Amino acid sequence: MTPDKPLRADARRNRARVLAAAEAAFSAEGMAVPLDEIARRAGVGAGTVYRHFPTKEALFEAVIHERIEQFAKEARALSAAERPGAAFTAFLTRLVDQAMLNKALCDALEAAGSPVKPLDGTQRDIWAAFATLLAAAQRDGTVRTDIDLSDLRALLSGALAMERHARAGDRPPGRMTELLLDALHARR
């Protein structure tokens, strides 16, 4: 299913342009950006976008997919760290930081795990890796043990909401996330 058909030259060029424009637009405005705007930025008609991606959401996932996969890879790399607690903290912090720079990432992460969208294949990897980090940090004694993967998704959503709110109010970045992480430390 990979080689399909050799795309015509102009088609390939336009597909690339659409992807680039979509990446920029989604990153800046998230899912909220109108598809026409993406087409315009790509110098292409709306019809062209739909020939390459059946739906707006498909385009969104195509754009976010490698980004998410990259984070999943980072998480897997961190799972071999000698200090699991620090690895867990670092990963969550990094996720939040990057999401603040990329509304698409924000939208993708916040949509994760809602009952209507039972964790798309792209996201399964990152959450599995995150779960591994969590488990290690808990075994390590750094993170309280009454937290599970479902809680983690809720926590991330909360962290994103808090961080977004805080920055809109000119508060220094990262503080809210640190606060949350404090709460996750094993009870004293």
Next chain:
Amino acid sequence: MTPDKPLRADARRNRARVLAAAEAAFSAEGMAVPLDEIARRAGVGAGTVYRHFPTKEALFEAVIHERIEQFAKEARALSAAERPGAAFTAFLTRLVDQAMLNKALCDALEAAGSPVKPLDGTQRDIWAAFATLLAAAQRDGTVRTDIDLSDLRALLSGALAMERHARAGDRPPGRMTELLLDALHARR
């Protein structure tokens, strides 16, 4: 500007019906509910709704106003408590609990303090009272002192997001909020 004009009997009746229907609808679905739906539930045309409330948002605020005021009153009452830390905790917990039962409250509280909406008059009261509770809890040594009102709004947003996510994933209610409150305790 209060007595304006004595409303005609049918007008007064319809206004009351609209308010009741709006309360139910907003409570169940938040701002997302279409105005036509409210009119339908009230057994009234859309035009009638707009004769009494110039805009959908005006209707929303009319509905949420007394609710918010009531919470502000509770907060002021709690500010005389002998254990400020407990009072602060109780109020935040109560706010989150109630918001989980009332999407309108949720929407109202999350919209609070965004740069585009510089804290409407209705909300000023509740946040002022909440700030008093916060200050007392900080003086009491229960809550860390590097938190201000702006942070508090962010924290509430985060708590709502976490709690919503958690309940959608069948997690017991209140845990995420407790977690956040833990983080607010003075550093050990």
Next chain:
DNA sequence: ATATAATCGGAACGCGCGCCCCGGTTTCGT
């Protein structure tokens, strides 16, 4: 060069929703 098929672009459609308009109806003072 020419035929063929893939591709393009943007006009057009459907839909949902906030909001306005106006002919018909109801209330209320007299």
Next chain:
DNA sequence: ACGAAACCGGGGCGCGCGTTCCGATTATAT
């Protein structure tokens, strides 16, 4: 009881957006 003023309802407008359609255009094989 009756006329004027207030009020009602729901059809309709405008808008934004996702998606589709189709005549024009362009790449590619021969």
